Amino acid sequence: MATIAANPSHAHEHDEAHPSGIWSWLTTVDHKRIGTLYMFTALTFFMIGGLEAELIRMQLQGPNGKLVSAETYNQLFTMHGTTMIFLAIMPLSAAFFNFLIPLQIGARDVAFPRLNAFSYWVFLLGGIFINISWLFHAAPDGGWFGYAPLTTRAYSPGMNIDFWLLGLQILGVSSLAAGFNFITTIINMRAPGMNLMRMPIFTWSAFVTQFLIVLSFPVITIALVFLMFDRFFGTNFYTISAGADPLLWQHLFWIFGHPEVYILILPAFGLVSEVVPTFSKKPLFGYPVMVFSLILIAFLGFGVWAHHMFAVGMGPVADTVFGVTTMLIAIPTGVKIFNWLATMHGGSIRFTTAMLFAIGLLAFFTIGGLSGVMHASPPADLQQTDTYFIVAHFHYVMFGGSMMGLFAGVYYYFPKITGRLLNETLGKTHFWVTAVGMNLTFFPMHLSGLLGMPRRIYRYDAGQGWEGFNFASSIGAYILGAGMLVFAYNVIRSRRSGAIAGNDPWGGPTLEWMIPSPPPEYNFARVPTVTSRYPLWDLKQPQLTSDVPHTHQGDRAVKVDVTGKDAGTPHVPMAAQSHRPAESAPHIETETYSARRLGIALPDPTIKPLITAIGLTIMLSGLLFMHHAQTMDIAGRAAEAKTSMTMFWVFVLGGAALMVGMLYNWLLTPLESHHPHATEL
Amino acid sequence: MTSVPIGAAPAIGDAHDPHATSTGLDNKKIAIWAFIGSECMLFASLISTYLIYKGRSKVGPFPHEVWTDPMTGQHMKAILNIPVTSASTFVLLMSSLAMVLALAAVQHKNVPKRTTSERILGSSQLWLLMTAALGMTFLGFQAYEFTSFVHEGLSIRTNLFGSSFFTLTGFHGAHVTAGVIWLLTLFAIDRKRGLGPRDEVNVDIAALYWHFVDVVWIAIFTLVYLIQ
Numbered sequence: 015m016a017t018i019a020a021n022p023s024h025a026h027e028h029d030e031a032h033p034s035g036i037w038s039w040l041t042t043v044d045h046k047r048i049g050t051l052y053m054f055t056a057l058t059f060f061m062i063g064g065l066e067a068e069l070i071r072m073q074l075q076g077p078n079g080k081l082v083s084a085e086t087y088n089q090l091f092t093m094h095g096t097t098m099i100f101l102a103i104m105p106l107s108a109a110f111f112n113f114l115i116p117l118q119i120g121a122r123d124v125a126f127p128r129l130n131a132f133s134y135w136v137f138l139l140g141g142i143f144i145n146i147s148w149l150f151h152a153a154p155d156g157g158w159f160g161y162a163p164l165t166t167r168a169y170s171p172g173m174n175i176d177f178w179l180l181g182l183q184i185l186g187v188s189s190l191a192a193g194f195n196f197i198t199t200i201i202n203m204r205a206p207g208m209n210l211m212r213m214p215i216f217t218w219s220a221f222v223t224q225f226l227i228v229l230s231f232p233v234i235t236i237a238l239v240f241l242m243f244d245r246f247f248g249t250n251f252y253t254i255s256a257g258a259d260p261l262l263w264q265h266l267f268w269i270f271g272h273p274e275v276y277i278l279i280l281p282a283f284g285l286v287s288e289v290v291p292t293f294s295k296k297p298l299f300g301y302p303v304m305v306f307s308l309i310l311i312a313f314l315g316f317g318v319w320a321h322h323m324f325a326v327g328m329g330p331v332a333d334t335v336f337g338v339t340t341m342l343i344a345i346p347t348g349v350k351i352f353n354w355l356a357t358m359h360g361g362s363i364r365f366t367t368a369m370l371f372a373i374g375l376l377a378f379f380t381i382g383g384l385s386g387v388m389h390a391s392p393p394a395d396l397q398q399t400d401t402y403f404i405v406a407h408f409h410y411v412m413f414g415g416s417m418m419g420l421f422a423g424v425y426y427y428f429p430k431i432t433g434r435l436l437n438e439t440l441g442k443t444h445f446w447v448t449a450v451g452m453n454l455t456f457f458p459m460h461l462s463g464l465l466g467m468p469r470r471i472y473r474y475d476a477g478q479g480w481e482g483f484n485f486a487s488s489i490g491a492y493i494l495g496a497g498m499l500v501f502a503y504n505v506i507r508s509r510r511s512g513a514i515a516g517n518d519p520w521g522g523p524t525l526e527w528m529i530p531s532p533p534p535e536y537n538f539a540r541v542p543t544v545t546s547r548y549p550l551w552d553l554k555q556p557q558l559t560s561d562v563p564h565t566h567q568g569d570r571a572v573k574v575d576v577t578g579k580d581a582g583t584p585h586v587p588m589a590a591q592s593h594r595p596a597e598s599a600p601h602i603e604t605e606t607y608s609a610r611r612l613g614i615a616l617p618d619p620t621i622k623p624l625i626t627a628i629g630l631t632i633m634l635s636g637l638l639f640m641h642h643a644q645t646m647d648i649a650g651r652a653a654e655a656k657t658s659m660t661m662f663w664v665f666v667l668g669g670a671a672l673m674v675g676m677l678y679n680w681l682l683t684p685l686e687s688h689h690p691h692a693t694e695l
Numbered sequence: 696m697t698s699v700p701i702g703a704a705p706a707i708g709d710a711h712d713p714h715a716t717s718t719g720l721d722n723k724k725i726a727i728w729a730f731i732g733s734e735c736m737l738f739a740s741l742i743s744t745y746l747i748y749k750g751r752s753k754v755g756p757f758p759h760e761v762w763t764d765p766m767t768g769q770h771m772k773a774i775l776n777i778p779v780t781s782a783s784t785f786v787l788l789m790s791s792l793a794m795v796l797a798l799a800a801v802q803h804k805n806v807p808k809r810t811t812s813e814r815i816l817g818s819s820q821l822w823l824l825m826t827a828a829l830g831m832t833f834l835g836f837q838a839y840e841f842t843s844f845v846h847e848g849l850s851i852r853t854n855l856f857g858s859s860f861f862t863l864t865g866f867h868g869a870h871v872t873a874g875v876i877w878l879l880t881l882f883a884i885d886r887k888r889g890l891g892p893r894d895e896v897n898v899d900i901a902a903l904y905w906h907f908v909d910v911v912w913i914a915i916f917t918l919v920y921l922i923q
Contacts, residue, residue, distance in 0.1 A: 125722040190733060198725040202716040228729055232737035239862070240744070249851050249858035251744070257751040257855050266740060678880075 041619035043127035044535055048134050049113030050431060053424075055138055056105035057505070062145070063097035064498055066090050071455070071491035074484050077476035087472035088155035089174070093144075095158030096178065099278065100185050101141045103412065106420050107281035108137070108189075111196055111220045113431060117526035118214040120205025120544065122537050125198035127617045128680060129191050135627035136188035143631060144181030147174065154178030157470070159271065160241070162252035162263035167245045176245065176641055179238045180634045186231050186238075187630065193227040196220060205525070207544035211563075214524045214547075215304055219284025222308045226273045226280070226315065234270035237263055246640055261326060268319035276315045279379075279411060280308060282419025283350060286372040289422045290354050292522050293369040294361030295555075297548060297562050300353045307346035307353075314343045324392045325399045333392040340390035344383065351380055366520070367441030371422035374449055378414025382407055385460065400470075403463025409456040421448075421501075428508070429515030433531045436512060440504040447497035454490025458483035517604060521555070523548035525600075534606045536614040542600045549600040615686045622680040629673030636665025727900040731907045734870075738911050741866055742918060745859040752854035756847060759923045764848070774849055776840065777920055783836030784916050787871075790829030791909045794902045797822035801898045804891045819898075820885050826905065827878040830871050837868050860919065867915060870908045877901050 042048060070090050073079040082090065112130065116123055124130050147153045152173040156165040165175045200221045204213070213221075240251035241263070250256035252263060291298045298304060320328060320336040328336075354376055363369065385407040389395040398404055421444075429435045462483035467474065474480055518527040527550050529538060546552055546564040609616050643658035716722065755762030756774040764771055800819035808814045815821065841861070844850075851861040881901055884890060890898060 125726065193733070194726045194729045197729045198722050201725050202718055202720065202722050204717045208717075228733040229736050232733050233740045236737060236740035236744070240858075243851070243858070243862060247851060249862070250855050251858055251862075257748075257753045259747060259751070262744065262747065266744075269740075 038619065040624055041621045043123075043131050043617045043619060043623070045112050045116050045124050045127065045130055046431070046533060046535075046537075048130055049109045049111075051134055052105050052112055052137070053109035053431070055134075055141070056102050056109055057502075059097055059101035059141055060106070061498065061502070063094050063102050064495060066094040066097065068491055068495050070094060071488040073472060074474075075488035076485065077474055077481055079473045082472070084472045085155065088470075089148075089153035091470060092154045092157050092178070093148075096144065096154060096182075097141075098412070099158060099274070100182065101137075101144070103278045103416050103420065104189065105137055105141075107220075107223070107278070107416075108133075108192060110216070110281060110285065110420075110423055110427065111192070111223075113427065114526060115196060115199055115217055115220055116203070117430075117529070117533060117537060118217045118524055119200060119203060119208055120525050120538060120541050121199065121203040122541075122614065123617065124195050125203055126195050127685065128620060128623050129195050131620075132623035132627055133188045133192040133195065135624045136184060136191070136630060139627055139631040140181050140184030140188060143184060143635060144177055147177035150177075152177060154181075159267055160263075161267070162237075162241055162244070163254055163258075163260060165241060166252045168253075173638060173641060175241075176638055179241050179245070180637060183235065183238055183242070184631055184634055186235050189227050190231050193224040193231070196224045197228065200224075205538075205541050205544050211302065211305070212544055212547045215287040215298055215301065216281075216284035218305050219280045219287070219308055222312045223277050223280045226277050226312050229316070230270045230273035230277070233266055237266035237270070240266075242637070246637055246644075261323070264323050264326065265319070268322045269316070271322065272319040273312070273315045275411075276311055278416045279419075280311070282375060282416045282423070283308070285423035285426070286354065286375050286419045287350075288522075288524070289368045289372040289426050290357050292426075292520050293364045293366055293372075294358045295364075295521070295558060296357055296361040297523075297551075297559060298353070299356035299359075300349075301547065301562075303349060304353055307349045310346040311343060314339060314346070318343060321390060321395070324395045337390055337392050341387060344387050344390075347383055351376060351383075366425070367436070367438055367445055368422045368425035368520075370442065370445040371418050371425060374445065375415055375418040375422065378410055378418060378449075378452065382410025382412075382414055385410065398463065400468055401463035402459040402467045402469060405469055406456050406459035406463055409452075409459070413452050413456065421445075426520065428505075429512075429519045430526060430531045430533070432509055432512070433515055434508055434512030435515050435519055436508045437504050440500055440507070444497055444500045444504060447493060447500060451490050451492075451494030451497050455487050455494055456490070458486040458490075462487075517602060518550065523551040523559070525549060528600065529603045530606050534609070535616060536609045536612065539603050539607065539612055539614075540601065544600065550602075553600055553602065617685045618687050620680070620683070622676050622683070626673050626676040626680060629669045629671075629676060631669070633666055633669030633673060636662050636669060639665060721896040723896050723900050724903075727903050731903065734907065734911075738866070738914070741859075741863045742914065745863050745919060748855040748859045752856040754854050756844075756849045756853070756856070758856055758860070758919070771847070774844060774847055775920055776843075779836065779840065780916065780920050783833050783840075784912065786829050786836065787833045787909055787912055790826050790833070791906050793822050793825040793829060794905045797826055798895075798898050798902045801890045802892055802895050804889070819890055820882060823878055823882040823885060823898075827875050827882065830875040830878065830905075834868060834871055834875070837864065837871075863915065863919070867908070867911060870911070874901070874905050874908055877904070 039047065039051065042051075069082065070087070073081045073087060073090075112124070112134075115121075144154065150173060154160075154177055155172075155174045156170055156178065160175065160178060163169060165179075200213070200217060240249070243249040244252050250258055252258050252260075254260055287298055287304060318336055318340045320332060321340045324333055324336075354372075385403070389398045389404065389407065425436055425441055462480045465479050465483075467478070467480045467483075474484075515531045517530055519531075520527075525538075525542060525544070526533075528542070542549065546559060547562050548559045551559045552564070639658045639662040643655045643662060646652075646655035646658060718725070749758075755764065756771060758775045759773045761773060762771050763769070796816060797819055800817050800822055803817060804819065806817070808817045844857075849857045849860075851857050878901060881890065881898060884894075
């Protein structure tokens with residue numbers, strides 16, 4: 015096992031051309047640094063969203079809570095949902111996409127490194143934009159789903175919804191740009207020999223997720239554009255008195271919203287599919303079926319949106335169709351659960367923290383999945399809709415599923431990202447406290463929900479049989495919060511003084527474990543030629559991969575008999591590849607050199623993506639002044655209205671000019687300064 | 696365990712070299728297809744909303760139906776002007792032809808041109824400018840259409856038809872505008888240093904985008920204007 019530490023003596027080899035310090039973070043186009051930025055930003059937003067949840071639970075701890083007003087409560091649950099979905103789970107997944115996809119497919123970076131930096135900065139600014147609303151006492155208060163017509167100007171006159179819809183538009187740009195980037199990266203930048211069925215399963219889940227993103231985000235974009243036009247320009251998309259359909263928003267929102275659910279869970283599935291084989295010392299059971307079930311979940315995910323709307327009365331035909339498609343999704347999802355179990359079956363399991371979280375996903379996600387099948391049935395859903403039963407369901411899939419999977423990923427990949435291991439004792443404490451806390455928080459919600467406690471109420475009277483369950487949920491939430499503090503402490507402590515990881519602290523099977531931790535900026539000194547799904551196990555533990563398909567020559571698949579004489583031979587036909595000098599057999603790289611010394615062209619750091627993102631944010635935030643102008647106009651304060659209108663034009667035109675100008679500058683600058691293939695557009 | 700020594704190796708497997716990509720296609724080409732896929736959903740949402748709201752407007756003007764102005768009691772004609780829009784549709788379709796010729800001219804920049812017609816067909820600047828000019832003509836038609844609608848009493852606020860019509864066609868117009876700017880940028884680069892076969896992919900992705908915007912217009916023209 016390679017245990018050579020990242021050697022600090024190589025630090026001086028850094029190209030002098032590369033800036034250091036805060037400037038280097040602002041200008042970075044390295045997918046690994048961007049991934050790190052995503053991760054720490056997302057964890058910060060996760061803590062903010064968690065704080066909002068704690069306040070909600072404090073308010074609901076006993077009957078007639080007096081901690082916050084109804085208005086604040088609406089803002090808290092709206093921002094909790096919006097933050098957790100768009101600012102915590104999605105970007106935490108994006109952190110892994112960024113960091114891992116190029117490493118797993120054997121690439122030096124993503125397809126468009128500067129676009130990647132742009133995605134991050136847009137996400138950060140969008141997140142800050144939405145949260146700035148707290149300073150104006152105007153945090154969004156229409157729920158994360160923002161149902162129109164409730165969110166139209168007539169019923170939500172304040173700036174709250176403006177912040178929400180503009181913030182989501184900004185965040186949508188980030189997700190879409192990242193989606194195009196990763197789709198291109200995965201299709202086009204795989205190492206030689208890495209055909210699609212040899213891709214690591216996390217990359218597969220990321221690949222499928224990107225298709226969900228690029229196909230579903232345009233729909234919410236349009237729904238938000240309609241809302242924006244209604245609120246700012248007086249259109250009638252959601253004006254019922256003008257004949258508008260009160261369900262238009264709901265349909266558009268959930269055509270986005272349901273795929274979004276899979277956008278949140280599939281990356282976690284991918285991470286767990288990496289963690290379980292490593293710590294079971296067995297190849298993933300049924301890899302092709304795992305891939306096809308990902309695709310099937312994504313495909314079916316576009317045909318189930320109206321199960322969020324059974325209560326609106328769509329009629330028996332629509333209810334039946336959407337009920338059936340929803341139940342169908344349980345099949346590929348169940349396949350995944352059983353395949354993970356089959357992977358563990360008979361393996362030599364190591365209960366590391368990452369593995370514990372992965373098993374946590376299996377257990378808790380399954381509970382959420384089962385309650386999901388319950389309200390896939392329209393008659394059952396009519397009883398459960400808008401009650402705490404639904405809250406229990408989606409927290410079991412979001413926290414028990416997505417977050418458990420993402421925590422598994424954090425513990426598994428933290429050493430690769432930082433070069434240091436997270437403390438296992440603290441990690442296991444984190445896991446057990448979290449497991450107890452989350453079940454104590456969310457399980458009682460099933461019961462209070464079935465007893466009829468509605469969602470989104472800021473207080474409730476005593477004597478309805480809900481007090482005990484709510485008290486238990488609140489205690490659970492505090493325990494959960496304590497678990498997160500353990501995690502935060504672990505991250506901060508281990509970042510500084512954790513054990514040195516080396517290339518491959520866990521005995522992983524895929525390319526990212528062949529290179530030093532943290533990886534050098536060029537990732538692979540030599541891009542390996544991939545001959546199987548588990549190139550590193552082929553080298554280190556070939557007995558583990560004897561029943562996994564390999565190729566000896568080209569892409570001709572060779573089925574290896576488990577018991578045959580081929581079993582156990584390292585499948586590294588060095589000689590067969592000598593005619594292609596650009597390729598290199600799978601190998602372990604332990605030394606870190608400067609890219610210049612290796613003659614590897616790396617993209618130049620640039621501030622332009624950040625400035626472009628700032629321009630975009632300024633442009634969209636100008637609309638807030640327009641609303642202010644309209645309010646002042648109605649109030650008869652013409653002077654202030656005029657000032658606000660001026661500010662509106664300054665922001666919109668100034669932001670647009672900054673964005674377009676910088677975008678041109680960016681596109682006309684080559685990616686790399688000294689590169690024979692650098693194109694000029 | 697194999698440890699391969701590394702030293703001053705040349706840049707290998709370089710991802711920015713289009714010949715080193717997994718598919719052999721340039722990254723930009725894959726990305727533009729992903730983008731177009733995404734745009735399909737954008738326009739599908741807009742067109743669906745238009746169709747859902749068709750016939751639900753409570754007050755006129757209406758696209759295809761004669762209506763009575765409640766203020767004046769006057770009978771007003773249906774507002775869509777199909778002959779004019781047919782002309783603008785023709786203009787936009789011709790712009791796609793010009794785009795094809797522009798791309799071909801860039802691809803065959805280094806092929807010697809002997810006759811006048813070969814020189815005309817081989818002029819990438821001419822065809823890029825022609826495409827942009829036809830696109831701008833289309834936008835001119837649209838500006839004329841929008842202003843005349845406003846004069847006839849249909850604004851984006853008037854009714855559901857106005858809201859969904861102006862938003863749908865406005866989004867398409869914005870896409871055409873972006874395309875025109877893109878084409879003019881390519882034209883400027885062509886004038887400055889000449890676009891050759893090595894720039895093929897940059898013209899190719901602009902062409903894909905331009906054709907996509909045209910195809911969307913065919914859908915809009917059929918569903919909004921032709922089907923009553």
